[in-house]
Every structure is written in C-alpha cells, then in structure tokens.
Amino acid sequence: MFDYKLLMALATVVEQEGFERAALTLGLSQSAISQRIKLLEARLGEPVLLRQSPPVPTAVGQRLLNHIQQVRLLEGDLKRQVPTLEDGTRERLRVALNADSLATWWAPAVSAFCQKYAVLLDQVVEDQDVGLKRMRAGEVAGCLCGSPHPVAGARAIALGAMRYRSVASPAFIETYLDGEVTAERLAGAPAIVYGPDDRLQHRFMAQLGFEGAFYHHLCPSSEGFFQMTLNGLGWGLLPELQAQQARARGDLVDLLPEPYTIIDVPLYWHHWRNGGEILAALTRHLIDQAGRWLVAT
Amino acid sequence: MFDYKLLMALATVVEQEGFERAALTLGLSQSAISQRIKLLEARLGEPVLLRQSPPVPTAVGQRLLNHIQQVRLLEGDLKRQVPTLEDGTRERLRVALNADSLATWWAPAVSAFCQKYAVLLDQVVEDQDVGLKRMRAGEVAGCLCGSPHPVAGARAIALGAMRYRSVASPAFIETYLDGEVTAERLAGAPAIVYGPDDRLQHRFMAQLGFEGAFYHHLCPSSEGFFQMTLNGLGWGLLPELQAQQARARGDLVDLLPEPYTIIDVPLYWHHWRNGGEILAALTRHLIDQAGRWLVAT
Secondary structure (H helix, E strand, C coil), X not given: CCCHHHHHHHHHHHHHCCXXXXXXXXXXXXXXXXXXXXXXXXXXXXCCEECCCCCXXXXXXHHHHHHHHHHHHHHHHHHHHCHHHCCCCCEEEEEEECHHHHHCCHHHHHHHHHHHHCEEEEEEECXXXXXXXXXHCCCCCEEEECCCCCCCCEEEEEXXXXXXXXXXXXXXXXXXXXXXXXXXXXXXXXXXXXXXXXXXXXXXXXXXXXXXXXXXEECCCHHHHHHHHHCCCCEEEEEHHHXXXXXXXXXXXXXXXXXXXXXXXXXXXXXXXXXXXXXXXXXXXXXXXXXXXXXXX | CCXXXXXXXXXXXXXXXXXXXXXXXXXXXXXXXXXXXXXXXXXXXXXXXXXXXXXXXXXXXXXXXXXXXXXXXXXXXXXXXXXXXXXXXXXXXXXXXXXXXXXXXXXXXXXXXXXXXXXXXXXXXXXXXXXXXXXXXXXXXXXXXCCXXXXXXXXXXXXXEEEEEEEECHHHHHHHHCCCCCHHHHHHCCEEECCCCCCHHHHHHHHCCCCCCCCEEECCCHHHHHHHHHCCCCEEEEEHHHHHHHHHHCCCXXXXXXXXXXXXXXXXXXXXXXXXXXXXXXXXXXXXXXXXXXXXX
16 A cells, blocks of 8 residues: 555645645644655655645656545545544545636535535636646546546536626726727727636627737736726626626626627536546536526537 | 847746747747747846746846836836827736735725726735735735735835624524534534635634634635625635625624624735836825725724
C-alpha cells in the first residue's frame, strides 16, 4: 500500500494553497508537512510539487492527487455501507463550476442533496478551461461548465442551457445610447465583461453585425456584474435568473426584442466514471433538478 | 526615453495573462509580442517575465509595470488638460477590491464617477494580501481591503466598516440546530466559508467561546454565499447590505440578538500618492460616498 499520510500532505498543500495552511488544517507543524512531501519525492525519485506560491503539482504529483481523490470517494462509499467505520466527519466533495451558476441556481439545486447525504461542498469558481484542467489534475470530482468534451476517465452530461439576456438600465440607454439601441451606439458606450475569457458580449455584438473591439469594464464577479448593470455603468448579458426581478420592476430592460436579446449557453456536468456512489447520486440529482432553472437545449 | 512599445507589450501580457490575448488586444502577432519582450530583456540583461501560465513578472519586470501604470495615469491627466491630445479612448483604471464590496455597494458608489470622468474599470477581486501585492507590483492603481498598512509610495484611507450579520434560514435553524442557537450546535452544523483566508465565521465562533475546527462548505463567491445561506445549506456571516431584503422577508434570520450577531469589518482605500488627478478624484469620490453604505468606525 501507499503511505497515505504522505499523499494526504500533498493533497492538503495543493487544496489549501500553501504549506502553512496545510499544516493548520492537518494539525501538524509546517516542517512535518515539508518532510512528508520530501519523503514522497525521495521514494518517487522526482519532485511532486513546484515550490511557488501557491504550490503547483508536477505531472506525477497530479497523478497522485487524482488517485487520492478517488480513494477518498471510495472510502466515503465504504463508510456508508459499513456505518461503524463512520468517524463522524462529513464527506467533502470538491467541484469546479462557473460563477453564474453558483450565483443563481446551484445552491437551490443542490441544497436537498447536501442535507440528505451530509455532504460539505468545496466549490471553486473557474472558467471551463481551468475547471477541466482541475478535473484532469484530480483536484475536483466534478466540473460544471460549457464544454461538452469530457477529460479521460470522466463523463459529460448535458444539463440544459443558461439563458442570458442583453440588458441595461433605462438611465444608461438614455444617457449613453440616446434612447436607441444600435450596434454602433453600443460599441461607443461601455459594456461590462466578466474577464478576458468572457466572449458573450462579443457574440452579441457579432450577431448585430459588429466585429472588433468595444469599450468595456472588467468585472470578475457575477453579483458585481449585476450591480454594475443595475447602476447604469454599462450594458451586458445577464443570466435571466439574475435579471428577473429587476426586469419585472423596470430597473433593467432588454436591449432588443426577443429572440435577439437572448443567448442560451449550454452547461455540461463533468464527473468521474468511477467516482463512487456519492458522486453518482449528485449526478442523478442534478439531472433531475436542473430543468427547473435551465432551459432545454 | 524608454521604448514604451516594449513596456506596453510587457504590461499587456501580464494584464491579459498570456501572449496570445496580449497579441489580440494590441492587434499584433504573437511573435511580435514575443520579440518585444525579448528585446526588453536583451536591453536590461535579465528576464522581465517568467514564462509560465499565466506569465509572472520578475522583480525587475514588476518595477517596469509599476512605472508604466504611473505613466499611463499621468498621460490621462495631460489629456484632460490638453483636450486636443485626446484620442477618443476612455481611461482605464485597474483596482483590486474585496468580493463583498463589489457585490454590494461598490457599483452604486462609483457609478457617477465613471460617467463624469469617462473611466472604464478593470476590477480584480482579491483578498487583502494579494490585493496589496498587486499594488506593490504596480498592477493596480488602487486597492480596497481590510489592511490599514499602505505599501511604499501609497496611502491608505479608512472609508468605514462593512457590517456583517450572522444569519441562517429558518429551515436551517430548525433542521440543524433544533431551533436553538448555541456554539456547540453551530459547530456541529455546516457553516459557509468564503475561502481559506476567510476567518469571519471563526471570529464569530471565538466570540461565543468556541475555538477549533467546525464543519463548513467552501464557497468563493459572494452571491453564491448568499444563495447557499438562503437555501439552508449552512450558516454564515453575510454583509448586512446583502442580507437586508431576505431578513425583511423573514427568509433569513439573525442567529443572535444585537450586538452579538454583528461583526464590523473596517475597509481601507489604498492608492498611489502620485497616481495623478483621476485617481485623486476617485479617492475624493469614495471618501464622499462610502458613508452611505459603510458604518462609521
């Protein structure tokens, strides 16, 4: 058998993003953590971790992480089958997901599941490329994102699509667009963009026949994006779930009539094939629940 | 004079987190960007950038970034003084701030400022240590965070405090706490924690006389944190601004009577001393406005 004390030290350093916090989490000294990692590396004959801030696993380190995450899930299954093994701790499930899901439908969707299975969630917010990289690296058990392509050993299931609407505040449309929405006026008024990988506003402009750069704020926060739109700082595409109440009150209005104001973004649930019973239960739960918030694709 | 074409290549690679996106942003080929960085390094006789993903500036690279950010701000001042120099582009101001501010009071507070000065914001969400590291590295012009200690060359101004309240949903209190809030019951029920650096829930438990570990979900999203609390996944400390409506509706309730349910977290606005007129104007604006959302300290 592997020495799981050593593997746990590695996993905790990566999850906690540092030796000091890993030591706190495991109730060990920092030098004990450091020795365990060094011992692991001595046995393997190669480094498992790049010592930078935060520490990054090497290729072989990632394979170890992938392994230990799977072992933990299997242990969880075993504890449910053999309740006397249960040490009173709750399961932890690490998942990567997109910011807009976490800000809107994710919590109501998984609430009953977490209560039933006594699961604690470690959620990481990532765009799809980084999320899938974390899957591949064995850092997360599941990933909710826009890519239909599973990584090796995993499955991707279509859950439906998140509906986005191009919106702005009435004051913004008055001030910046002179009351009329055209591609040229939009390009000259500030948009809001989540980050360098957010192409949704660009897709919307392309549909209007406009290619090229346009003014934009950068706002890497789902709720910040909503607040900036609501307060007339820019226009942008908001999840319908998030814009609903403000649209009903007239505080936000669609930039164009339907269907032109709408972009549907499909979401896929990536999960390991052999991730154990609890991950399989979450997958069934998501398939069952997602239709309440996502539109059919 | 420096060759600012080379410095701009460096700054764009760091801001856009990659050579490919920097090339897109500047309308150049990737190899042109790469050559400019190499030329810069040849002149300096040392590397300015660690080629990893995303690329990270070296110590000397950071000094160059600090310089170019300041030059850009000064150029902005000059353009306002000499309007014929104005090339029609809006100013960009890069600021780091805490997630809860961006999710609540920041957008309404800066809206009028951005419109008056035609400023576009590049916002990065960081906890205070990373935010101040970005200040020091010259990557941001300002930083809103909980530390009162300015980095060299900068000032920190107290804006007031964000008020947090310990809350949970009535269903959560019924299910997990059996209707009664005690430190022991809270420790046995899931909390919600923003990330490894979020000690707010720990501070609250310490005030109740409880030291040590407790169950928690990790949720690195301000709105996700709110949604998880609202949907009964855990208890946590929410910004009063964010919990207001749900508390008024009875969908969230305070865990303890005042003042025990409250923790006030001071916020400081860090900004360069010689950051130019636009940064000074934002600073005046924030000092003037923050009292509408923050409580006096």
